[in-house]
Amino acid sequence: MTALLGGLLIVCMHLLGMLSGIVALMSSRTSQGAVAWIISLITFPYVAIPAYWIFGRPRFYGYVNARGQRDTALRRVLDQFRSKVEPTFAYPDRAELRAVERLAMLPMTRDNRCELLINGHATFASLFDGLDQAQDYVLIQFFIIRDDALGTALQERLLACLQRGVAVYFLYDEIGCHAMPDRWFRRLREAGAHVHQFGSSRGWRHRFQVNFRNHRKIVVTDGRRGWVGGLNVGVEYRGESARHGFWRDTHLVVKGPAVLGLQESFWEDWYWAAGEILTLSWQPIPSRGGRQNVVVVPSGPADPLDTASLMIQHAINQASERFWITSPYFVPDQGVQDSLKLAALRGVDVRVMIPERPDHLLVFLSAFSFLGEMIRAGIKIYRYQPGFLHQKTMLIDSHSAAVGTVNLDNRSFRLNFEVTAWVADRGFAAEVATMLEEDFDNCRLVTLEEIQRRPLWHKLAARAAYLASPVQ
Structure with a gap:
């Protein structure tokens, strides 16, 4: 009798895992997140089911x-x-x-x-x-x-x-x-x-x-x-x-x-x-x-669109001379990554400023899985040296700049309520440019060589961390 009940429980858990996988397939806001959840729910339902219903919900209903x-x-x-x-x-x-x-x-x-x-x-x-x-x-x-x-x-x-x-x-x-x-x-x-x-x-x-x-x-x-x-x-x-x-x-x-x-x-x-x-x-x-x-841009998981990600992609796509951005956490979704690469390929001065020292290890490791591709495309990656970089600023050409709370990661794009002040003014953009130029003077430029010479264990850890980024 005990064995029968145990068998029924196992079958029920796997069925519930498959049903939860269908929910994840239909509701996840990224294909990467959907794949990660579906595999986990089908393979390890005992752990993944409670984790999904606590951490995997895509909307703040x-x-x-x-x-x-x-x-x-x-x-x-x-x-x-x-x-x-x-x-x-x-x-x-x-x-x-x-x-x-x-x-x-x-x-x-x-x-x-x-x-x-x-x-x-x-x-x-x-x-x-x-x-x-x-x-x-x-x-x-x-x-x-x-x-x-x-x-x-x-x-x-x-x-x-x-x-x-x-x-x-x-x-x-x-x-x-x-x-x-x-x-x-x-x-x-x-x-x-x-x-x-x-x-x-x-x-x-x-x-x-x-x-x-x-x-x-x-x-x-x-x-x-x-x-x-x-x-x-x-x-x-x-x-x-x-x-x-x-x-x-x-x-x-x-x-x-x-x-x-x-x-x-x-x-x-x-x-x-x-x-x-x-x-x-x-x-x-x-x-x-x-x-x-000025326009204030609130964003969050109750929005009908991925407001924060779309705002940043739009800013990158509109840049014709320069696009500079700073963030303590740099694990952008594929849309933002592609927009950054295309901007650099069309001759825009694309610069990304991130910290030298990690604050969250998984987020820090994740970036290494795609930094090489970005550098090859012509994007300049700077690491801030004097201390911890936490600012979230953005400069678009010489006409607009933004200051707010949005980080370049999945949490800010899809899980957090955030807010940004977008200022369309050349004088303000010039002030932001001056501020960021001083910050760049306190950074070191990341090279392709240092990304390539990482040991194998570091490359594996970075890739694993990146695969987990949609559910972080």
Whole structure:
């Protein structure tokens, strides 16, 4: 009897593995990911089935449903203010900018002013100054927050906001902040702050949906100023960690109507996390002296398209002179890889800046499996030397640049909620070019010879890591 039950269990597991394989075949967003899951589910169903239903889901279905509700509940709120916002629309005449607008599902606006914030000290000085000047409300969202000196400094600034009557809405990722003690958030709540975690596993239907992350870093004050970029909250982001040493990162402070794009991204996330519609100011405030056209591009696993990957492919395809990009993690999908190669082959100066030292070993190893092909195509790969490179910036020719949270890997392309500020302005592009040129001076150029002379074990490990990249 025991043997019969054991045999039935084995048959059921393999049948369930095959059924799960069919689901993976029909729903996986990359062929590489589908093949990896199908082989695992059929061969090792006992391990692969729970792993697939926890880590393999291609869409954040709960958020998709919430977004559908938003189209009735939230959209009615926005429609009330559309007449006020429309005069600030830039109506770009270049086709590449219209495509970015459609990917963003938000308009490009004019009369903005964006200021680069290079590294942690500049970023948090600007952010803390903005919090000190807030008068009505603060929206604040980070992927990682540390209970350290910088986290305490942020907490004190927010408590000061609350004491003078400023409303504080605080959103954090449940996975990114898993090590944070509840007392840190409880102190804010007791002072009157509205604090929620962005829980991808909310509700019984989505309790195993833990592979998605909200990787956005957004702060908005009064609908007038907004901050976005690569920095989280922790002393390492100011270069004060013995483990990481110097930390190279870039953030952006935005003034002008584009701030409402950052605000809408937060607003939608808050609706998912807290189930409430925030009452905010939707009056666009043009920046004094600002002339920049900006579109905010939120992206994530609830989008109908692979927004982040398509945005980067589009930027590469539009470049005619140069395309420079930086990322701490470099495992782009095949579409981005092919676009980079084609750009280099048509004579574009294509440069990719990545760290010298690994932060995540599997991601670091994965890149070695295709770097040789890229170098042969004419792409220049630079490794940053002074410390850990964490910035996510992009330069397209001399007319556009972008700063945001998107890494060049499958997680950012398909599993994370991300946000990017795309700035179509020659002056800003020149500032980004100057910044990146200084960074390139602190890099070494990767050669084809060093890729080729790796030992066999390293080549095998790199290939195995790359094959696993769709499910990382």
